[in-house]
Amino acid sequence: MKKITFLILLLSALEIHAQGTDPVLIVKKESKDHWWAGIIREGHKMPLRIGYEADLYGNCWRNQLQPLLLSSNGTLVWSEEPFKFRVDEGAIVFDQARDSLHHKKAGRNLREAYLYASKNYFPPSGKMPPELFFSAPQYNTWIELTYDQNQVDVMKYARSIIDKGMPPGIIMIDDNWQEDYGKWNFHKARFPDPKTMMKELHDLGFKVMLWVCPFVSPDSDVYRDLEAKKAFMTDETGRPAMVRWWNGVSAELDLTTAEGEQWFKGKLNGLMEEYGVDGFKLDAGDSRFYTSANASKKISPNGHTELFAKIGLSYPFNEYRATWKMGGQPLVQRLHDKNHDWDDLKKLVPHMLLEGIMGYPFSCPDMIGGGQFTSFLEGAVIDQELVVRSTQVHALMPMMQFSVAPWRILDEEHFNAVLDAVKLRENFKSKILGLAKEAALSGEPIVRPLEYVFPHQGFATVDDQFMLGKEVLVAPFLKSGQGKRRVVLPKGKWKSDRGKIYRGQRTIEIEVPLDRLPYFVKI
Numbered sequence: 001m002k003k004i005t006f007l008i009l010l011l012s013a014l015e016i017h018a019q020g021t022d023p024v025l026i027v028k029k030e031s032k033d034h035w036w037a038g039i040i041r042e043g044h045k046m047p048l049r050i051g052y053e054a055d056l057y058g059n060c061w062r063n064q065l066q067p068l069l070l071s072s073n074g075t076l077v078w079s080e081e082p083f084k085f086r087v088d089e090g091a092i093v094f095d096q097a098r099d100s101l102h103h104k105k106a107g108r109n110l111r112e113a114y115l116y117a118s119k120n121y122f123p124p125s126g127k128m129p130p131e132l133f134f135s136a137p138q139y140n141t142w143i144e145l146t147y148d149q150n151q152v153d154v155m156k157y158a159r160s161i162i163d164k165g166m167p168p169g170i171i172m173i174d175d176n177w178q179e180d181y182g183k184w185n186f187h188k189a190r191f192p193d194p195k196t197m198m199k200e201l202h203d204l205g206f207k208v209m210l211w212v213c214p215f216v217s218p219d220s221d222v223y224r225d226l227e228a229k230k231a232f233m234t235d236e237t238g239r240p241a242m243v244r245w246w247n248g249v250s251a252e253l254d255l256t257t258a259e260g261e262q263w264f265k266g267k268l269n270g271l272m273e274e275y276g277v278d279g280f281k282l283d284a285g286d287s288r289f290y291t292s293a294n295a296s297k298k299i300s301p302n303g304h305t306e307l308f309a310k311i312g313l314s315y316p317f318n319e320y321r322a323t324w325k326m327g328g329q330p331l332v333q334r335l336h337d338k339n340h341d342w343d344d345l346k347k348l349v350p351h352m353l354l355e356g357i358m359g360y361p362f363s364c365p366d367m368i369g370g371g372q373f374t375s376f377l378e379g380a381v382i383d384q385e386l387v388v389r390s391t392q393v394h395a396l397m398p399m400m401q402f403s404v405a406p407w408r409i410l411d412e413e414h415f416n417a418v419l420d421a422v423k424l425r426e427n428f429k430s431k432i433l434g435l436a437k438e439a440a441l442s443g444e445p446i447v448r449p450l451e452y453v454f455p456h457q458g459f460a461t462v463d464d465q466f467m468l469g470k471e472v473l474v475a476p477f478l479k480s481g482q483g484k485r486r487v488v489l490p491k492g493k494w495k496s497d498r499g500k501i502y503r504g505q506r507t508i509e510i511e512v513p514l515d516r517l518p519y520f521v522k523i
Helices: 002-018 040-045 110-121 151-163 194-203 221-228 258-275 301-314 348-357 384-395 412-427 429-442
Strands: 025-028 035-039 053-055 065-071 075-078 084-088 091-095 102-105 138-140 170-173 178-180 183-186 207-212 243-245 248-252 279-282 317-320 466-468 472-474 483-489 493-496 501-503 506-512 519-522
Touching: 025 075, 035 040, 035 348, 040 348, 065 110, 075 110, 138 151, 151 170, 151 194, 183 258, 194 207, 194 258, 207 317, 221 248, 221 258, 258 301, 279 301, 301 317, 348 384, 348 466, 384 412, 412 429, 429 466
Parallel strands: 138 170, 170 207, 207 279, 279 317
Antiparallel strands: 025 091, 035 065, 053 084, 065 075, 075 102, 084 091, 178 183, 243 248, 466 472, 472 519, 483 506, 493 501, 493 519
């Protein structure tokens, strides 16, 4: 067997040499080992399978990214800079590393490997986002208003939340509240009296966040001023680079310069001081936008994503969709926009589990029902059952976020099931808050894979259940049509949400009607 393994490794190395690329590191992989990589949007493809490959340079898969691989046998690989890797039979091969690769046997299992990485590479800061992120639902105006953000409809949305029996929380006013990209002032026609709006929202019990990005429209007075200050990324001619992104072509702030960072934070601070804004949804910091532009200081595209993420550390009410190497920090991370379909619903659990073991415990599983606005355009078919099941997935996650108004698209039965899930979360509020506080100190995830809590018991591939802490097992229903689902119970005694006691170390089958989110508490 040892000779065969050596031959596999040798052939892998020869193959790389044939491609003209020298391997930096070859990590032996036994058949019983399971590996996870810090590519959050690929969580449903993990544990890693033979043939998987990825290049972290200039790509964050439109979501969080961590330069870390962890195994179920306690081994890890970490680097401060991007690298490329692929999974062969018997080995994981690393090349194109731009800094040292730290390969270490850090323990006996996934948890011990993660805790070593957390302590040594991204130690917990001791801080967490404000409690309101965890204790109440969040509400984002994106799906309801998309690019028609306006004062009248924002207030209508907020009042409807209260009128329909849902608790106030954080409300995020999304893209196009502003005059233009880089002109971070309320658009006067759409928001004629923003100070009054802010007061009314606060009086209703909401905290208010605004969407912002690092782009500046090139046909604005702001652009001309910042160009003179040399605050932009540049092209090969030394002029501001024009970056094509999902909302057009814009100049991008160079956050390696004091001019770029100070100007941006000055605008954010001004919104807080003048209007009482509580914080910001910081979007569009993806490393892919930095691959063809130059900065005052030479860093990788991923490094620019990191600089943009560090802006959020000055604002406790923050949210990010794309970050790099920010584990252990009190930043709110949201999963990439999911489609309104069952395939994407099934990705929520494995993506959130990967968030936790990559140092991002303060995470939100996208928007309920899906955050991809094209799924909700006029004429789109709404699956009411999907919205309910999505709400249930969110209910016992670190955070839950609504965007599409459930009272608008659901009948009474389905909306009541949504309210039941919100009420269930209220019952677990102290548990979730306690785990968030623990995560800030210890780095331990809030939601955890079964393999993390019960190592080497055959649970590495279970990706449709999760542990809330180490005592609550949650098994949401993730397919269309009410019916039965199978639940894997680890060793011990478990009390279900219906009060029934089960002996563990077996798989059971349970009925899951529309209004049930199955969970089991370890006795």
